[in-house]
Amino acid sequence: MQLFKSVTPSSAGVSTSVVVPPGTYSHFYFRFDADASAAETITRDIGRIRLNLNGKEIVNLDFDLLQFINDLEGGYPEAVQNEGGVCSYTALLPAFYKDMENVFYVGEDDRLVIYFNYNSTQIDKIEQDDSFQIGGIHSRGQQTYWRTMFQEIPNLINGTSPETFEAVENLVSLYYNNSNITRILMEVDGEVIVNAEAETIQSISNILNQKEASYSSIYKIDLTQGNSIGKLLSDEIKITFTTSDTDTPDLVFNGIMFDDRRLTKSRNSFLNQYTRRVRRKVGKGSEIPAEIKNAPIIGQPQPVPMPSPEPPLT
Known part of the structure; x- marks a missing residue:
């Protein structure tokens, strides 16, 4: 640290x-x-x-x-x-x-x-x-990638409140904390991906996050499958809340901002550090597994070429 x-x-x-x-x-x-x-x-x-x-x-x-x-x-x-x-x-x-x-x-x-x-x-x-x-x-x-996290506080009326959130890039999950929400309908780029009662969402949130007791400080709607994170290119989120009273819940939108150029730079940095460490150990006569000592990157690390900037979407 x-x-x-x-x-x-x-x-x-x-x-x-x-x-x-x-x-x-x-x-x-x-x-x-x-x-x-x-x-x-x-x-x-x-x-x-x-x-x-x-x-x-x-x-x-x-x-x-x-x-x-x-x-x-x-x-x-x-x-x-x-x-x-x-x-x-x-x-x-x-x-x-x-x-x-x-x-x-x-x-x-x-x-x-x-x-x-x-x-x-x-x-x-x-x-x-x-x-x-x-x-x-x-x-x-x-x-x-960068893990982005943005907080929103919508004003909800008693009953049904549709809210549209634009420019939430590659949304992977939504967190919220509000006891007055009774149902959530969620559309991502026009596709319905959540339509459930709040109690069901809360129960599933506790199970998937392995809570040993009921947890009510915040709930999570996970939009990914397993541990996979794909390029989900979502840019418009529409959520319809059904509430039992007026309220201002805290919402946290968790997105993924992919960065191919940073991947290249961080990969090259990692390989260079790895190579230096192994070479030092070899120089000191330390015992090193053959699959590591004989790896191609030890002899001559090849930097990964930087990708060209992608053209803007039209």
Whole structure:
């Protein structure tokens, strides 16, 4: 793990930002820790995470929603709440969706910036000893895509509310947290892919994410099959909610932004690192399996040619 930046939120202003150093990461992590004022409890809605790649935003969602997604899909995230005492929270932003092999590859010529906008309502409750850390978990691998995450908050009326969300690129899943939703009809590029009662969706979400007890902080509609991620080229999402009351649910659209040029760059970087490590071991006389020592890339690694930019779709 590598700490990128540590600040004191009570004196950091409205936001914190950090430029991610070149490297390969499986996750970015966020950790908040502070003592709350007397009779106050700092809750997990401490702010919003944004990820910007070379001027293009690819992640924009609240910290507490990311924590709920972590809890649904992975292990229990740190969430300590003490009135007038220590309040601590940790969340992870993964590079992958299901496959666990995709990474964040940040090259020397990239500018990947993490922004965190604080929720002043919670920050004002800080008494002392506050810190907020942003960092990355180093990994080895190749990057095929960026996992995009965007939060939307529609205004739903009591009854049926059709909502259209455009430019959600290659949607693979939808997360939502709302107890007043009773049914969801979902169309992707004109094709109905979900038409079910909320209780059924919630039950299936808990089963597929292997929850050992009923989980109601957030639910997930998975649009992929198994662990496969294809180029789903979806660009228009229409959702019709049936609700028992007016409400403003949190929706998180999880998409995949494919990047063939980054795959080439990350693959070449991975092969070069791999070759150097094996050559060092060979030079030291270390025992190495024959299938590794005699692999073609050890003798003369061949960089993968950079693909030509694809013409725009018409």
